[in-house]
Amino acid sequence: MFIINCPFCGERDQSEFKAGGEAHIERPKQPTELSDDEWAEYLFMRKNIKGVQFERWNHAHGCRKWFNMVRDTSNDEIKLIYKMGENPPIE
Amino acid sequence: MLNYKSSIIENKKYSGLSIKEISPVMKLNLRGKSRDFLSTIGKNINMILPIEANTSSSSDKYTSMWLSPDEWLMVSNNIIDKENNNYEIGDLLFNKISKTNLGAVTDVSDQFVLINLEGEKVFDLLSSGCPMNFNKFKEKEGTVAQTLLSQVDIIIHHKKHNNVNLFVRRSFSEHLFSWINDAASRL
Numbered sequence: 001m002f003i004i005n006c007p008f009c010g011e012r013d014q015s016e017f018k019a020g021g022e023a024h025i026e027r028p029k030q031p032t033e034l035s036d037d038e039w040a041e042y043l044f045m046r047k048n049i050k051g052v053q054f055e056r057w058n059h060a061h062g063c064r065k066w067f068n069m070v071r072d073t074s075n076d077e078i079k080l081i082y083k084m085g086e087n088p089p090i091e
Numbered sequence: 092m093l094n095y096k097s098s099i100i101e102n103k104k105y106s107g108l109s110i111k112e113i114s115p116v117m118k119l120n121l122r123g124k125s126r127d128f129l130s131t132i133g134k135n136i137n138m139i140l141p142i143e144a145n146t147s148s149s150s151d152k153y154t155s156m157w158l159s160p161d162e163w164l165m166v167s168n169n170i171i172d173k174e175n176n177n178y179e180i181g182d183l184l185f186n187k188i189s190k191t192n193l194g195a196v197t198d199v200s201d202q203f204v205l206i207n208l209e210g211e212k213v214f215d216l217l218s219s220g221c222p223m224n225f226n227k228f229k230e231k232e233g234t235v236a237q238t239l240l241s242q243v244d245i246i247i248h249h250k251k252h253n254n255v256n257l258f259v260r261r262s263f264s265e266h267l268f269s270w271i272n273d274a275a276s277r278l
Contacts, residue, residue: 008144013222061244062237063159
């Protein structure tokens with residue numbers, strides 16, 4: 001269990017949130033020109049690394065807003081939280 | 092459209108805590124972002140919707156609660172007259188907001204059940220089933236939070252000192268009420 005600082009509501013318990021997978025995955029500009037492999041790459045392939053990862057989270061049992069989080073998956077340390085639409089920090 | 096069938100059968104009293112349902116109460120869900128939306132709502136209900144997170148604002152007739160940056164819950168402070176069963180403000184706002192595409196006004200009067208908790212043990216009870224930290228919440232009156240109580244989604248409104256309104260979805264209300272009674276008996 002850990003505390004997440006929702007950019008709208010403030011600090012809340014992790015059980016109020018839902019993880020939404022990897023962040024900043026861009027939809028291909030010309031989907032019709034992609035091969036099946038490339039399309040599958042976009043749809044299903046996620047990094048799932050051990051270490052610092054960019055993720056989307058949803059405050060499902062609170063304000064129901066989505067936001068981005070930079071989290072270290074090995075120790076659940078939250079590095080940064082920023083709103084949807086904002087550019088990811090360069091690290 | 093108000094449902095008079097109470098989902099909670101009897102009011103309960105424990106030492107330092109009394110639990111009752113308040114019904115029927117008008118509840119409207121307001122959604123919108125634009126400045127026009129806020130000013131139209133403000134003009135029609137004679138109060139400003141709270142912009143600051145986790146707060147509420149009240150007039151003599153209504154209380155508006157902040158739910159999210161573009162969502163509010165507006166409730167009537169008093170119960171609605173059972174004889175004529177109408178609340179014109181709902182229709183008025185629907186015509187001025189939903190029909191003009193400024194935002195959305197949804198009648199959630201029957202969706203939510205209002206449970207009122209009163210007494211010095213209110214926050215002891217909530218803490219026993221809630222992952223939230225109430226230290227700051229209970230310092231101020233008028234604070235609002237959406238969270239989980241015994242895994243049920245609730246909206247908590249800190250009405251007065253040691254007096255809290257819980258809004259819970261109707262289908263969960265009986266379960267939550269029995270959980271509250273169970274938890275209260277162990278305080």
